[in-house]
Amino acid sequence: MNPRTPLLTPELLARLERLELSVRRLARGDPRGEIATRQRGHGLLFQDHRPYVPGDDPRLLDWNAYLRLGELLVREAAAEESPRLVCLVDVSRSMSMHDGRKLHFAKRVAAALGAVSLLRGQAVSIAVFPLGREPASYFGREQLWSYLEAVSAIRDSEVRGEWNSSLEAVLRATRSRGIACVISDFFAEADPVRALAQLRRRGFSTKAIEIIDDEDERIAPGERVLLRDAETGRVRQEKLDSASVRRYVQLLREHRERLQTQLKAERIAHRRANTTDDLESVMVDLLRQGTLSD
Amino acid sequence: MVFPFFGETLAFAHPEWLRALFLVPVLLVLWFLRRRPEERLVPWLPLWDRVFAERRARSGWIRRLLSFLIAAVTLGLGILIVAGPYFARSQRGRGDTILVLDGRYPTRALSSDGRPLFEHVREEAWALAQTAIQDGGVSLGILREHLEVLSPPSDTLVETEALADAGAPRGFGSLDALIEARTLWPSSSRVLWVTAHSPSESEMVALGDARILVAGAGNPAPQAGIMEVTQSGDLELTVRVAGSVENRTLVVGDESGPVCKPRPLREDPTGSVKIALDRVPGTLAEVVLEPRDGFVEDDRVPLVWPVASRSRVLIVASATTPALDAFLASVAGEDVDIAASGRTEANAWRELAANYDLVILVNQTEALPLPAGNYLLLGSRAVDLPLEFAGEEFRPAEITEVESTDPLVRALDLSGIRIERALTTRGDTGVEVLIRSSLGPLLVRGTSGPRRFLSLSLDISTAHTNLALLPALPLILRAALRELAQPPGDEGILVHRIDSPLPLRAGEKGGWLGSGDSTTPLERDETAETWRLPWKVGHFTVPREGPARRLAVAWLDHPARPTAQSPKAVILPPFPSGESRESARLPFVASLAILLILGWILFHRDAID
Numbered sequence: 001m002n003p004r005t006p007l008l009t010p011e012l013l014a015r016l017e018r019l020e021l022s023v024r025r026l027a028r029g030d031p032r033g034e035i036a037t038r039q040r041g042h043g044l045l046f047q048d049h050r051p052y053v054p055g056d057d058p059r060l061l062d063w064n065a066y067l068r069l070g071e072l073l074v075r076e077a078a079a080e081e082s083p084r085l086v087c088l089v090d091v092s093r094s095m096s097m098h099d100g101r102k103l104h105f106a107k108r109v110a111a112a113l114g115a116v117s118l119l120r121g122q123a124v125s126i127a128v129f130p131l132g133r134e135p136a137s138y139f140g141r142e143q144l145w146s147y148l149e150a151v152s153a154i155r156d157s158e159v160r161g162e163w164n165s166s167l168e169a170v171l172r173a174t175r176s177r178g179i180a181c182v183i184s185d186f187f188a189e190a191d192p193v194r195a196l197a198q199l200r201r202r203g204f205s206t207k208a209i210e211i212i213d214d215e216d217e218r219i220a221p222g223e224r225v226l227l228r229d230a231e232t233g234r235v236r237q238e239k240l241d242s243a244s245v246r247r248y249v250q251l252l253r254e255h256r257e258r259l260q261t262q263l264k265a266e267r268i269a270h271r272r273a274n275t276t277d278d279l280e281s282v283m284v285d286l287l288r289q290g291t292l293s294d
Numbered sequence: 295m296v297f298p299f300f301g302e303t304l305a306f307a308h309p310e311w312l313r314a315l316f317l318v319p320v321l322l323v324l325w326f327l328r329r330r331p332e333e334r335l336v337p338w339l340p341l342w343d344r345v346f347a348e349r350r351a352r353s354g355w356i357r358r359l360l361s362f363l364i365a366a367v368t369l370g371l372g373i374l375i376v377a378g379p380y381f382a383r384s385q386r387g388r389g390d391t392i393l394v395l396d397g398r399y400p401t402r403a404l405s406s407d408g409r410p411l412f413e414h415v416r417e418e419a420w421a422l423a424q425t426a427i428q429d430g431g432v433s434l435g436i437l438r439e440h441l442e443v444l445s446p447p448s449d450t451l452v453e454t455e456a457l458a459d460a461g462a463p464r465g466f467g468s469l470d471a472l473i474e475a476r477t478l479w480p481s482s483s484r485v486l487w488v489t490a491h492s493p494s495e496s497e498m499v500a501l502g503d504a505r506i507l508v509a510g511a512g513n514p515a516p517q518a519g520i521m522e523v524t525q526s527g528d529l530e531l532t533v534r535v536a537g538s539v540e541n542r543t544l545v546v547g548d549e550s551g552p553v554c555k556p557r558p559l560r561e562d563p564t565g566s567v568k569i570a571l572d573r574v575p576g577t578l579a580e581v582v583l584e585p586r587d588g589f590v591e592d593d594r595v596p597l598v599w600p601v602a603s604r605s606r607v608l609i610v611a612s613a614t615t616p617a618l619d620a621f622l623a624s625v626a627g628e629d630v631d632i633a634a635s636g637r638t639e640a641n642a643w644r645e646l647a648a649n650y651d652l653v654i655l656v657n658q659t660e661a662l663p664l665p666a667g668n669y670l671l672l673g674s675r676a677v678d679l680p681l682e683f684a685g686e687e688f689r690p691a692e693i694t695e696v697e698s699t700d701p702l703v704r705a706l707d708l709s710g711i712r713i714e715r716a717l718t719t720r721g722d723t724g725v726e727v728l729i730r731s732s733l734g735p736l737l738v739r740g741t742s743g744p745r746r747f748l749s750l751s752l753d754i755s756t757a758h759t760n761l762a763l764l765p766a767l768p769l770i771l772r773a774a775l776r777e778l779a780q781p782p783g784d785e786g787i788l789v790h791r792i793d794s795p796l797p798l799r800a801g802e803k804g805g806w807l808g809s810g811d812s813t814t815p816l817e818r819d820e821t822a823e824t825w826r827l828p829w830k831v832g833h834f835t836v837p838r839e840g841p842a843r844r845l846a847v848a849w850l851d852h853p854a855r856p857t858a859q860s861p862k863a864v865i866l867p868p869f870p871s872g873e874s875r876e877s878a879r880l881p882f883v884a885s886l887a888i889l890l891i892l893g894w895i896l897f898h899r900d901a902i903d
Binding site (some may be wrong): 094097185187189216219220222224225226227228229230231232234235236237238240243244247248251252255 | 329330331332333334335336337338339340341342343344345346348349898
């Protein structure tokens with residue numbers, strides 16, 4: 001994938017629009033209030049109880065349940081608002097490796113997801129992490145090109161940051177809950193699964209889109225190799241023999257499998273996309289998985 | 295290499311190490327040309343950390359063992375370098391050798407092979423020098439009268455230069471000179487005394503204390519020597535011989551030939567034999583030990599056969615002296631040389647006294663000092679004598695006491711003596727009173743400076759005493775004549791030993807001896823009024839006015855007489871072996887450097903911790 005490839009070609013945009021329509025037929029009704037979300041909110045339909053926590057609206061206390069059970073429970077109703085798509089793009093240095101192919105592919109995915117959402121009439125926010133700016137929000141078909149420009153303007157970051165705090169900061173600026181698509185290679189010092197689980201617990205329908213590149217597995221053996229961590233800049237000089245390289249590839253795959261397993265355990269949707277994959281097929285899979293559904 | 299350093303001078307004990315400074319720019323160049331590692335950007339280094347951790351875990355024990363070994367060996371090498379290792383190589387000890395040849399007179403003796411012992415000494419010294427020169431310098435010396443240098447210390451000796459001109463043995467230098475010189479020579483040097491004669495036990499101890507080795511050379515031939523010759527009868531000699539007397543014979547001869555039969559010698563603990571002479575030997579008599587052996591110096595002893603000496607007597611009398619004349623006539627052939635004797639008046643005898651062995655003063659009452667000489671005072675007075683005469687008058691006297699222990703009077707019968715005229719005398723000190731009378735000491739022996747005297751202070755004329763008629767008078771006169779006219783203690787000496795003292799008799803002159811037509815100078819003995827006989831064997835005459843005294847000089851117990859086998863040949867002891875030290879730091883430093891480089895490489899290859 002050439003990083004200079006446009007994020008979305010008109011043809012691809014047209015196909016995505018058709019794809020969005022075909023997928024929408026499978027859903028029901030108007031987008032606003034039509035799309036059932038998993039977001040709990042202040043709607044009319046009771047969904048569940050949850051323990052009271054300080055700060056909750058006292059009007060939502062279920063006194064009957066209190067009388068029966070002796071516990072303060074808050075009635076939660078399904079939100080009846082249109083879900084907001086928040087695209088969180090990892091701009092760390094590891095994403096910029098190999099001529100920035102992973103970052104470019106991540107931007108294309110974010111652009112495609114955002115485009116589909118905007119075409120649906122959903123609000124879309126785009127943010128980068130770690131330590132990104134406040135997310136910029138877009139709504140409606142009219143702002144599609146603005147959104148695409150914003151995505152196109154994403155650059156890799158020199159700043160190091162910790163996943164949890166970075167995602168927290170981004171989501172604090174997001175007024176409403178929605179769908180959080182985290183697009184990253186998930187190479188991080190902190191546990192990214194934990195950060196994503198925290199997102200989900202904060203009410204976001206969290207999706208993980210893992211961008212991989214075959215070049216990550218390709219490293220030539222050498223007598224004196226100075227390995228530099230793309231994320232932290234830490235270096236290590238070692239002799240790289242073939243066995244070590246093989247073991248590295250094995251560990252890398254194990255790492256990815258473990259990530260997938262952990263995300264599944266946290267009920268976080270996961271889709272792995274290779275930079276060499278066809279974006280359209282990736283989007284088909286994502287939409288079929290209900291990535292844009294709460 | 296010296297550098298100024300803050301006003302002082304900085305120098306280096308081992309400037310050769312400064313050459314290592316050239317390594318500095320080389321190291322800099324190598325540093326800039328070093329191969330840099332190939333940098334690879336990886337998305338997530340913790341994965342690689344796991345890879346390397348697993349790799350290390352697989353080779354953990356090898357890694358730890360290798361790390362420990364390198365650390366231990368590095369520490370060990372460091373300790374060894376600090377301890378200053380060096381290679382100790384033993385080196386053959388080197389030093390100077392001083393060979394001192396025994397070139398004294400005794401080495402003239404012949405060895406069993408007929409050659410002089412000195413030749414053996416020289417050969418042994420040369421052989422030792424050839425061996426010793428391999429260990430260092432060799433110098434040669436020789437002891438004769440004194441210690442002399444033959445060749446200074448040298449690493450290349452030439453025999454013709456060093457020993458050929460050594461000269462003939464001579465002198466009787468003492469080993470003390472060698473022992474004293476040893477203190478001046480370096481203590482590290484070897485000193486060998488090359489001799490043909492075994493030193494005495496005390497000399498061996500002294501040489502050992504002075505760390506002087508004794509090297510023997512040659513083997514003296516069996517020999518014997520004449521130790522002593524004495525007269526044991528009118529025509530009999532006693533000769534003492536020491537040494538190997540087997541097949542040896544003693545012969546006494548003179549200018550006319552043998553004066554006895556050859557006397558074969560036998561082993562005898564006393565070594566003395568008596569030889570009966572056929573006749574009185576002549577003037578060139580000598581005792582010869584035949585046949586001659588390897589040391590001939592003591593095989594021949596000249597003799598002077600004692601001839602009865604006859605004294606020249608001067609009688610000073612104013613009247614006839616029949617009793618005295620009768621006595622002189624009786625001893626004329628034996629004790630008194632009548633022809634050389636004389637008689638004079640009282641006024642002229644002082645000028646003549648020096649020509650006579652004895653002056654007899656008869657009834658000379660005028661007290662005058664006596665010239666040097668020997669005097670018999672018969673009823674005479676004199677001054678400056680320990681004996682004091684109280685007056686000029688003669689008075690009767692009686693013998694009151696006789697010194698019975700003195701040989702001159704102890705055998706005399708003086709009981710019936712009558713004395714009508716005697717002088718009154720006093721004085722007990724400085725004289726020997728042999729007969730004491732009622733008027734004082736009657737017969738007195740004494741000495742006063744160059745004057746020796748006997749005084750019989752009575753008138754011996756028959757008119758005033760019966761002494762002249764008694765046998766006692768001739769006996770007294772004869773004893774007085776022999777006592778005064780011959781020097782005491784020189785009776786019967788046939789031969790004198792070389793370098794022995796020579797007391798002079800009255801009228802004899804010291805300083806030299808006559809020997810045929812030549813003379814031999816003498817040295818005055820420093821401790822006595824005597825002269826030292828020369829180091830020369832032969833017949834000599836002592837100069838004096840009138841007939842000269844003849845005497846013979848011989849070695850008699852020659853100091854150089856080889857009496858023992860020479861010491862064994864010596865093997866040169868080696869000098870203490872030295873030890874050269876060569877620093878062994880360099881190999882250790884190199885090993886340490888190699889180890890450090892190896893450790894650095896292994897560390898950077900993650901082979902060790």
